Amino acid sequence: MPEDNFEDAVTTVQVARLAVKPPPFWKPDPRLWFAQVEAQFVRSGISTDETKFYAIVAEVDSAILAHASDIISAPPATNKYNTLKERLIDEFGESTERRLKRLFETCELNDRKPTTLLREMKELANHRLDKQILKSLWMRRLPVHVQQILATLKDDVEIFAQKADDILDISPGDKLSTIDTEDTRATLADLVSRLDRIESENQRNVDHIGYGGRQKAPPSRSTPAARSSQSRPTQSNICWYHQAFGEQANKCRPPCAYVRPHSEN
Known part of the structure; x- marks a missing residue:
């Protein structure tokens, strides 16, 4: 029975050595390196502390292990692997x-x-x-x-x-840019759309009610009144922007018959 146990132990060590082939120790990030090794332990079914410890000792370069020579020469009775792991991380990892x-x-x-x-x-x-x-x-x-x-x-x-x-x-482009591009364009497009709807609604109201709030019938094209009304702009043929802002408007929408008044000398 003891002989069987000894053979089992030898077989386990041999299997571990064959199954675990870690990459070269990576000084810039030893935590990541240990994560790779531990993934190999899981894949190979290795779970005992002693097997993990001696797998690292067998595979890691001696120049690296020199920073843990005291642990290797006199390993603790328990928690061997984690003791060695923490030492190497402390030596080579960032604080x-x-x-x-x-x-x-x-x-x-x-x-x-x-x-x-x-x-x-x-x-x-x-x-x-x-x-x-x-x-x-x-x-x-x-x-x-x-x-x-x-x-x-x-x-x-x-x-x-x-x-x-x-x-x-x-919205690709310069990721370091501090200018709101796509979002601003969408917001401006929404504002323009709203203004267009307001303008169209006001135009319909003006056409229906007429200037002064009284219902007006359009004069006949053949009368002098018609020709006179066509010679000067009315509310119905002036765009919403000029109706709202007068000569300060800067977004005139055609058709618009607004004429800027002449300044008096």
């Missing part, structure tokens, strides 16, 4: 202070998607910031017109990021 400084000072949108920026900021924050603070920091990195649209919504920051991606897909 919490440096990560937060990068989050607040140098993390920008540039040519990336808002969802990509959010993922990086969450990684740098590492659950050390309140979600609302992180959301506020992220939104400040977006173009102004995207901020204005998102400010009218009430959703989680993850949903905001997806919507920000969609907005920038619809």
